[in-house]
Amino acid sequence: NAGVTQTPKFRVLKTGQSMTLLCAQDMNHEYMYWYRQDPGMGLRLIHYSVGEGTTAKGEVPDGYNVSRLKKQNFLLGLESAAPSQTSVYFCASSQSTEAFFGQGTRLTVV
Amino acid sequence: EDKVVQSPLSLVVHEGDTVTLNCSYEVTNFRSLLWYKQEKKAPTFLFMLTSSGIEKKSGRLSSILDKKELFSILNITATQTGDSAVYLCAVEAGGGADGLTFGKGTHLIIQP
Numbered sequence: 001n002a003g004v005t006q007t008p009k010f011r012v013l014k015t016g017q018s019m020t021l022l023c024a025q026d027m028n029h030e031y032m033y034w035y036r037q038d039p040g041m042g043l044r045l046i047h048y049s050v051g052e053g054t055t056a057k058g059e060v061p062d063g064y065n066v067s068r069l070k071k072q073n074f075l076l077g078l079e080s081a082a083p084s085q086t087s088v089y090f091c092a093s094s095q096s097t098e099a100f101f102g103q104g105t106r107l108t109v110v
Numbered sequence: 111e112d113k114v115v116q117s118p119l120s121l122v123v124h125e126g127d128t129v130t131l132n133c134s135y136e137v138t139n140f141r142s143l144l145w146y147k148q149e150k151k152a153p154t155f156l157f158m159l160t161s162s163g164i165e166k167k168s169g170r171l172s173s174i175l176d177k178k179e180l181f182s183i184l185n186i187t188a189t190q191t192g193d194s195a196v197y198l199c200a201v202e203a204g205g206g207a208d209g210l211t212f213g214k215g216t217h218l219i220i221q222p
Contacts, residue, residue, distance in 0.1 A: 004152075033209045042114075043153075043198065043212040058209055090152060098144070099210060101152035 002026055006091050006102035013081040013109045021076040021105050023091030031094045032074035033058070034066060036087040037104075043090065049074055081109045112137040116199050116213035124221050127189050131216045133199030134181040143182050144210065145173055146198040153198055156184070186218075194220045 004025045013019055023032065034046040035058075045058030049068040063085060065077045074093075078085060086109045092099040113136045123129055135143065142160045146153035157166045159175035159182060166173050170189075175182045186193055196217050200210035 035209075035212075040214060042214040043200075043210075045209040045211075048209045059211075098155050098158055100155075103151045 004091055004093055004100050004102040006089075006105050008105060009103065010106050011108070013078075013107065015081060015083060015109060017081050018077070018079050019081065019107075020078075021089055021091075021107075023074045023076070023093075023102055024072055025074075025091075025093040025100070026072065027093060027095070027100065028071070029093035029095045029100075030071075032068065033092045033094075033099065034064070034074065034076045035090045035092065036060065037090060038087050046076065046089075081107075083109045085109050112201065112203055112211040114199055114201050114211050114213040116197075116216050118216060119214060120217040120219070122219045122221060123189060125189060125191060127220075128185065128187045129189060129218060131184040131186075131197050131199075131218070132181060133183070133213055135199075135201045135211075136180065137201050137203035137211065139204050140177065141202040141204075143175055144200045144202070145182070145184050146200065148196045148198055148215070149194075156197075189220045191220045191222055194218060 007022045033048040035043040044060050047066040049055050052071040055066045067075045089105045091102040117132045144158045145156040157173045162177040170187045173184045196215040198215045199213040
C-alpha cells in the first residue's frame, strides 16, 4: 500500500518553462490537496478537489492549474514557471479529516 | 480569513526536558484541530482533536484542546533527540473538504 506518491521528487526549471506535478493515491480517498511549503510561511493550500472531476482554489492559487480526471490522481500544473514558485510542494489526500501526505517535490525555478 | 498561530516558532531544550507547544486559532465553523510532526519530508499525523478538555495521548506526547479559549497545546515529556522536528498545527474549518489551515510550525531541537 503506497499511500500518497508524488512525482518527481526534485526538479529544476527555467523561468517560463512549464511542468506538471503528479500526485497519486491508492486509498480511494475523495479529497485531494496541493500545498506549498516555504520557510517561515508554513503550509499553504494551492488548490484542492472534493472528488473526481472537481477542483477548487485554495489560499494561493495564482500561477497554478490542477486537474482531477481520475479519482486517484491529482495533477498540479505550472504553465509559465516563475522564481516565486520555488518551493516544496506537498500533495495530500483524505477521506474525512486526517490527511495523508506525499513525500514532497522540491522545485527550483531559476 | 482563517488564522492559525503557533508559538514559539523555535525552541531548543536538552534531552529529558518537557516541552509545551502552543497553537491558537481564529476560524469560521471550527471542525477539528490536528497536530503533525515533520522531520525531513512529509508531515506525519500525531493527533486530531475535536472536543474540549479531552486529552489525547500517545506515549510521551499528549495534546488537549480548549474550544472556549481557541487554543491547543502539545506536550512532550522526557524529550529525546528523535523528537527534534517541526511540529505543525492545522485546523479544519468551514465545509469540511476545504483543506487545512496550517500554522507556521514550531521548530523543536533537542540537544543531547
